[in-house]
Amino acid sequence: MADVETFEHDVLVIGAGGAGLRAAIEAAAGGVRVGVVCKSLLGKAHTVMAEGGVAAALGNVDDRDNWRVHFADTMRGGQYLNNWRMAEIHAKEAPARVNELEAWGAVFDRTPDGRILQRNFGGHRYPRLAHVGDRTGLEMIRTLQDHAVHLGIDVHMEVTVIALLTDGNRVCGAVAYDREHGRFRLFHARAVILATGGVGRAFSVTSNSWEYTADGQMLAYNAGAALQDMEFVQFHPTGMVWPLSVRGLLVTEAVRGEGGVLRNSEGRRFMFDDIPENYRSQTADTPEEGWRYVQGDKNARRPPELLTRDHVARCIMREVRAGRGSPHGGVYLDIAWIREKLPNAAEHIRKKLPSMYHQFKQLADIDITSEPMEIGPTTHYMMGGIRVDGDTQMTTLPGLFAAGECAAGLHGANRLGGNSLSDLLVFGKRAGEHAAQFAQRHDAGRVDAGEVDRVARAALAPFDRVAGGEGPYDIQRDLQVMMQDLVGIVRREDEMRGALDGLAALARRVSAVGVAGNREYNPGWHTAMDLPNLMAVSEAITRAALERRESRGGHFRDDYPDKDPAFAGCNIVLTKGTDGAMQLVRQPIPPLPAELQQAIEEQKA
Amino acid sequence: MSAATFRIWRGERGDGRFEDYPTTVSEGMVVLDAVHRIQSEQANDLACRWNCKAGKCGSCSAEINGKPRLMCMTRLNELDLAKPVTIEPMRAFPHVRDLVTDVSWNFRVKQKIQPFTPCAPQAADGTWRMQQRDVDRVQEFRKCIECFLCQDVCHVLRDHNRHDSFVGPRFLVHVAALEMHPLDTADRMAELREADGIGYCNITKCCTTVCPEGIAITDNAIIPLKERVVDRFYDPLKALVRLMRRETRDERRETS
Numbered sequence: 001m002a003d004v005e006t007f008e009h010d011v012l013v014i015g016a017g018g019a020g021l022r023a024a025i026e027a028a029a030g031g032v033r034v035g036v037v038c039k040s041l042l043g044k045a046h047t048v049m050a051e052g053g054v055a056a057a058l059g060n061v062d063d064r065d066n067w068r069v070h071f072a073d074t075m076r077g078g079q080y081l082n083n084w085r086m087a088e089i090h091a092k093e094a095p096a097r098v099n100e101l102e103a104w105g106a107v108f109d110r111t112p113d114g115r116i117l118q119r120n121f122g123g124h125r126y127p128r129l130a131h132v133g134d135r136t137g138l139e140m141i142r143t144l145q146d147h148a149v150h151l152g153i154d155v156h157m158e159v160t161v162i163a164l165l166t167d168g169n170r171v172c173g174a175v176a177y178d179r180e181h182g183r184f185r186l187f188h189a190r191a192v193i194l195a196t197g198g199v200g201r202a203f204s205v206t207s208n209s210w211e212y213t214a215d216g217q218m219l220a221y222n223a224g225a226a227l228q229d230m231e232f233v234q235f236h237p238t239g240m241v242w243p244l245s246v247r248g249l250l251v252t253e254a255v256r257g258e259g260g261v262l263r264n265s266e267g268r269r270f271m272f273d274d275i276p277e278n279y280r281s282q283t284a285d286t287p288e289e290g291w292r293y294v295q296g297d298k299n300a301r302r303p304p305e306l307l308t309r310d311h312v313a314r315c316i317m318r319e320v321r322a323g324r325g326s327p328h329g330g331v332y333l334d335i336a337w338i339r340e341k342l343p344n345a346a347e348h349i350r351k352k353l354p355s356m357y358h359q360f361k362q363l364a365d366i367d368i369t370s371e372p373m374e375i376g377p378t379t380h381y382m383m384g385g386i387r388v389d390g391d392t393q394m395t396t397l398p399g400l401f402a403a404g405e406c407a408a409g410l411h412g413a414n415r416l417g418g419n420s421l422s423d424l425l426v427f428g429k430r431a432g433e434h435a436a437q438f439a440q441r442h443d444a445g446r447v448d449a450g451e452v453d454r455v456a457r458a459a460l461a462p463f464d465r466v467a468g469g470e471g472p473y474d475i476q477r478d479l480q481v482m483m484q485d486l487v488g489i490v491r492r493e494d495e496m497r498g499a500l501d502g503l504a505a506l507a508r509r510v511s512a513v514g515v516a517g518n519r520e521y522n523p524g525w526h527t528a529m530d531l532p533n534l535m536a537v538s539e540a541i542t543r544a545a546l547e548r549r550e551s552r553g554g555h556f557r558d559d560y561p562d563k564d565p566a567f568a569g570c571n572i573v574l575t576k577g578t579d580g581a582m583q584l585v586r587q588p589i590p591p592l593p594a595e596l597q598q599a600i601e602e603q604k605a
Numbered sequence: 606m607s608a609a610t611f612r613i614w615r616g617e618r619g620d621g622r623f624e625d626y627p628t629t630v631s632e633g634m635v636v637l638d639a640v641h642r643i644q645s646e647q648a649n650d651l652a653c654r655w656n657c658k659a660g661k662c663g664s665c666s667a668e669i670n671g672k673p674r675l676m677c678m679t680r681l682n683e684l685d686l687a688k689p690v691t692i693e694p695m696r697a698f699p700h701v702r703d704l705v706t707d708v709s710w711n712f713r714v715k716q717k718i719q720p721f722t723p724c725a726p727q728a729a730d731g732t733w734r735m736q737q738r739d740v741d742r743v744q745e746f747r748k749c750i751e752c753f754l755c756q757d758v759c760h761v762l763r764d765h766n767r768h769d770s771f772v773g774p775r776f777l778v779h780v781a782a783l784e785m786h787p788l789d790t791a792d793r794m795a796e797l798r799e800a801d802g803i804g805y806c807n808i809t810k811c812c813t814t815v816c817p818e819g820i821a822i823t824d825n826a827i828i829p830l831k832e833r834v835v836d837r838f839y840d841p842l843k844a845l846v847r848l849m850r851r852e853t854r855d856e857r858r859e860t861s
Contacts, residue, residue, distance in 0.1 A: 040654070041664065041712075042712060044662045046656075048662045099731070102733055102788075103723055105721035107735070107743050110737040110740065114734030114736050115732065116732075132747070137661075138661060138748075138750065146721070147720070147721075149716050150720045157712075180707075209655070209658065209662075210655070210656070211656065242633065244632075244633060246633065246635075249659050250659075355661065358660065362680070363680070364633065471649050472649070473646075474645075520652075520701075522652065523644065523650065523651065524644075524649030525650070527649075
């Protein structure tokens with residue numbers, strides 16, 4: 001093909017959020033040539049949106065904290081479906097990864113004795129989240145970005161990868177297009193790291209931006225790698241619900257960490273009404289005790305608002321369905337009430353939650369220091385993703401690695417807030433390290449020029465259907481609405497069967513999509529190219545959710561509302577069959593080593 | 606629901622014109638919502654950048670009714686919808702298409718600035734100690750979302766095209782964040798004066814006015830940096846003091 005430009009890298013990193021940048025930094029440290037591909041401009045990836053903090057058992061605020069507690073919290077939050085090796089590595093290595101950011105210029109909020117301050121968050125036993133007000137993600141991505149640009153890494157901005165290339169049973173490169181000119185790029189690489197983030201754009205109410213169309217998950221799947229846990233989508237309990245144009249926009253859990261409470265239309269703190277058995281001993285009995293906890297009283301237990309996200313989201317849905325919701329279909333999140341407790345509450349809120357204050361003031365005309373917010377669940381995070389080796393982050397396809405949200409394992413059935421930013425750092429580093437080693441041990445594979453040609457031709461097909469073709473935005477919206485309605489927070493067999501039928505109908509429309517204009521910076525075309533991944537990930541989520549006939553973590557079945565021991569010890573693993581159809585198997589989780597089992601038992605007391 | 610018209614710059618590589626798009630608007634909408642609605646219903650290929658839609662990523666910078674702003678944080682109810690709302694790309698950067706400009710110059714500029722260079726860790730466990738009051742100012746600068754609106758409005762760049770000799774307010778803020786970082790040990794005074802061209806800024810404060818993060822760019826970053834540069838290279842009083850010290854020393858030597 002005439003207009004394919006070729007680039008050679010030892011390690012190609014696809015994605016430039018926290019995981020991708022951390023991976024690139026580590027790979028560069030390994031002495032190999034590194035290229036990073038970002039779908040947007042550098043520094044704009046979704047990590048920038050992360051608000052509350054990065055979880056690491058530094059023990060700066062409560063010295064009872066250590067990796068064993070963090071490990072046990074992560075496993076309990078994930079309902080024990082986690083890859084326990086990843087949970088162990090994560091808990092052990094997160095403190096070093098956070099301290100390392102400080103060596104690269106990050107400026108976290110401080111304790112009175114000058115160390116990194118940590119705050120409370122849902123499911124974390126002790127104050128554990130290192131943070132910068134409520135803009136921790138910005139601090140992290142900027143620190144990594146500013147560090148990375150001095151390491152000789154090649155950055156390809158506004159470039160989207162549309163296919164991975166394989167040579168026998170290994171990865172050997174990728175095909176991409178650049179947004180500005182619409183030209184194709186061939187990346188020839190010895191190892192490839194996927195760090196593309198999530199899948200939120202498969203749903204209509206989401207905190208995710210346009211970029212999160214399951215690129216990494218589907219690049220891996222189509223290249224022959226396995227996915228797992230795709231039924232576990234995290235619906236964050238607190239997204240904005242009004243005005244409509246900002247529906248889904250994230251309201252950080254830090255609001256609750258700083259003392260914010262949830263109330264229904266009757267003014268009742270409904271979270272006290274349903275406390276799961278396995279959290280009862282760690283949860284406050286009274287509002288007074290909950291307040292003492294957020295104020296740092298080590299003898300107090302956490303308020304029920306800080307239970308795990310899956311549970312809080314379902315409680316909110318319950319209130320709304322029972323007719324006790326707010327005018328726009330949410331419930332109330334109130335931080336202004338702390339006026340009763342603190343003399344300088346308004347100033348305190350603005351200092352601790354500056355971007356939330358700003359966001360509500362500017363977008364909803366709400367002053368959160370004096371009024372409650374209206375909030376409801378929003379599609380936030382994909383616990384599932386590409387199946388990886390816990391130590392190396394290599395996928396089931398040799399030479400292909402994955403880290404961050406697009407990889408699966410660490411979070412099991414439900415992710416704890418703050419464990420994503422630490423996930424990016426810990427496993428980004430490991431992926432970079434092992435990909436560099438792989439690149440040093442292996443020659444570059446052979447690229448099949450015919451395959452590159454086929455990928456490029458398929459990508460251009462929508463231009464041939466301008467007349468009579470349907471626009472991509474309508475199809476994307478219909479898919480999102482269907483997935484939200486039928487495979488959302490509460491799921492049922494019949495509705496999900498309906499979703500599979502709906503996907504088949506949508507597939508016919510996708511194959512007829514047409515785009516107008518030319519190839520230069522054409523978002524209509526880009527949206528059309530995102531559709532196949534969104535369709536495939538929707539099918540993966542639906543099939544996995546149908547298979548898991550129980551309720552656990554982020555996956556709730558109305559027709560199977562309880563946990564089923566038959567599903568307790570297995571992950572649902574998906575691969576692409578030789579006939580192109582999606583194959584599902586239940587993969588048993590290896591038993592926990594005694595030492596890790598003991599760490600869990602210690603925390604049950 | 607009511608009606609409004611958006612007058613959007615369409616075209617490629619500087620060759621373009623305004624086109625009018627009438628559409629319906631509803632309560633709470635921001636300019637970016639209107640652009641998305643037009644993109645999805647009337648002009649699928651309308652090029653614009655956006656990501657977070659919450660004023661955190663700095664992607665959707667544009668000039669709305671002539672003012673550099675983030676499209677995602679500009680509410681329609683603060684604009685006069687009786688007249689068409691004009692939306693143009695940032696004018697201080699080369700045009701790509703519609704509302705998209707080539708901002709890659711900014712990324713090249715940052716690469717040339719001396720990176721963070723920490724002192725040795727102060728604690729036995731290899732970590733550092735910093736007091737909150739000592740990092741408050743640096744945290745203000747680190748709020749920057751790199752929307753480049755300050756670069757867009759800066760007349761040194763916008764009107765005088767000094768992209769080759771002036772780094773612009775964004776990177777003076779970046780240098781200030783590094784210089785005022787309690788752990789940093791690098792010295793950027795010479796590069797501030799030479800390569801960064803801090804002398805070009807004549808503190809008209811346009812950058813501060815447009816900053817969506819409310820960073821006091823001129824007062825808290827640029828002016829203190831200018832003072833440091835002047836202190837180092839130009840201060841006549843200090844030069845006098847230096848001279849007098851030398852003379853007193855000489856006198857003492859003579860009298861002794």
